[in-house]
Amino acid sequence: MKAEQVLTTLKQRFPNEPEYHQAVHEVLESIEEVYNQHPEFDKANLIERLCIPERIFSFRITWVDDKGNVQTNMGYRIQHSNAIGPYKGGIRFHSSVNQSILKFLAFEQTFKNALTTLPMGGGKGGSDFNPKGKSTAEIMRFCQAFVTELWRHIGPDTDVPAGDIGVGGREVGFMFGMYKKLAREFTGTFTGKGITFGGSLIRPEATGYGNVYFLLEMLKTRNIDIKGKKCLVSGSGNVAQYTCEKLIELGAIPVTLSDSNGYIYDPEGITKEKLEYVMELKELYRGRIKEYAEKYGCKYVEGGRPWGEKADIALPSATQNELNGDDAEMLIKNGIFAVSEGANMPSTPEAIEVFLKNKILYAPGKAANAGGVSVSGLEMTQNSERLGWSKEEVDSKLKWIMANIHENCVKYGKQSDNFVDYVKGANIAGFMKVAQAMMAQGII
Numbered sequence: 001m002k003a004e005q006v007l008t009t010l011k012q013r014f015p016n017e018p019e020y021h022q023a024v025h026e027v028l029e030s031i032e033e034v035y036n037q038h039p040e041f042d043k044a045n046l047i048e049r050l051c052i053p054e055r056i057f058s059f060r061i062t063w064v065d066d067k068g069n070v071q072t073n074m075g076y077r078i079q080h081s082n083a084i085g086p087y088k089g090g091i092r093f094h095s096s097v098n099q100s101i102l103k104f105l106a107f108e109q110t111f112k113n114a115l116t117t118l119p120m121g122g123g124k125g126g127s128d129f130n131p132k133g134k135s136t137a138e139i140m141r142f143c144q145a146f147v148t149e150l151w152r153h154i155g156p157d158t159d160v161p162a163g164d165i166g167v168g169g170r171e172v173g174f175m176f177g178m179y180k181k182l183a184r185e186f187t188g189t190f191t192g193k194g195i196t197f198g199g200s201l202i203r204p205e206a207t208g209y210g211n212v213y214f215l216l217e218m219l220k221t222r223n224i225d226i227k228g229k230k231c232l233v234s235g236s237g238n239v240a241q242y243t244c245e246k247l248i249e250l251g252a253i254p255v256t257l258s259d260s261n262g263y264i265y266d267p268e269g270i271t272k273e274k275l276e277y278v279m280e281l282k283e284l285y286r287g288r289i290k291e292y293a294e295k296y297g298c299k300y301v302e303g304g305r306p307w308g309e310k311a312d313i314a315l316p317s318a319t320q321n322e323l324n325g326d327d328a329e330m331l332i333k334n335g336i337f338a339v340s341e342g343a344n345m346p347s348t349p350e351a352i353e354v355f356l357k358n359k360i361l362y363a364p365g366k367a368a369n370a371g372g373v374s375v376s377g378l379e380m381t382q383n384s385e386r387l388g389w390s391k392e393e394v395d396s397k398l399k400w401i402m403a404n405i406h407e408n409c410v411k412y413g414k415q416s417d418n419f420v421d422y423v424k425g426a427n428i429a430g431f432m433k434v435a436q437a438m439m440a441q442g443i444i
């Protein structure tokens, strides 16, 4: 296999899908050498079968807004691979959602889920519905309309959706309610559910906490203490919030947060109290991060991203391609020594190149943000055994999983000079697991 050649063919067959091409390119580049050591993989045309999703559903969603207008949106579910378990991955509601974005996310999810040690395949879904400014009643009607189409394709042993950007506990609750009604069964078909109806403790915290646990593992390899370290966090949703919570608990100092309008810089540090305000602002009032700057009198940069501020560590936790090559150069110039991704593919290929060239600690999302889907996997287990585990139990399992992912990245990513290429490590470790499962199951 020549990674470049495979990619050229994929680009011809599936044009106009830049995010999908970007995600595939990164993986193919990392695994090329290992793949070529296994001629049996090539004989089974494994690479094409692994890159092309097994199934894609796309459908029109019709719903009625509060003014009585009839609205339409597009909905999708990508079932990328069920080689190691039922399709698993979140649902994203955002105006930018299209097939390319969901294909990249489902592809990434397949490798991420393989890294978690749990039996989950990869999938992703969503809609170009924009939840901003919508009333709770509109959100509910939209979720119900979405599930009216989706429900026949999912199930506890088939495909288990969860949340992602624009989809939190409220939306999962509405979708689960409609699913339950249509399927006439109470099963763990969604994860990220409310605690009173089968949700797992620590699921809301899991992606952010998991990212910080992964960061701690990386810091350990260089004997660096997280205490007192200034951290640039982007985003202000679920991942960013719980990243900050864990950082504060460990004595680190998050100094930034952002949303699609701009970022805030609080040189004093975002404290526990200030974070509580952010959580209320976002979850209850669904406000903008600008209001933080107004309340606490700190800097707000309209339209900007936080990568130019001075700090020690960066945790991009907003969305794909939010950190480019120039941003990465700026981070390095400012002395950043670790980047751990809470979002999916937040760094562009140029940015990743800068991180690797400078040999900083750099963890790609598919390793560092796997904590969210890991606790989703634990929620599936709890639902199957009809039991709920304690906070402590889930948290200790999450810590163990993140340490295990780190260990696997080191195993496959350690270079001759001892530098750990976590991109390579994560991609090879994830790939090998899925590839071996596919080989064992024959040509299907």
Ligand code: GLU
Pocket: 088, 089, 090, 091, 160, 161, 162, 163, 164, 165, 191, 344, 369, 370, 372, 373, 374, 376
């Ligand atoms: N959307 C999250 C992710 O990107 C979580 C998926 C899940 O819990 O299924 O991994």
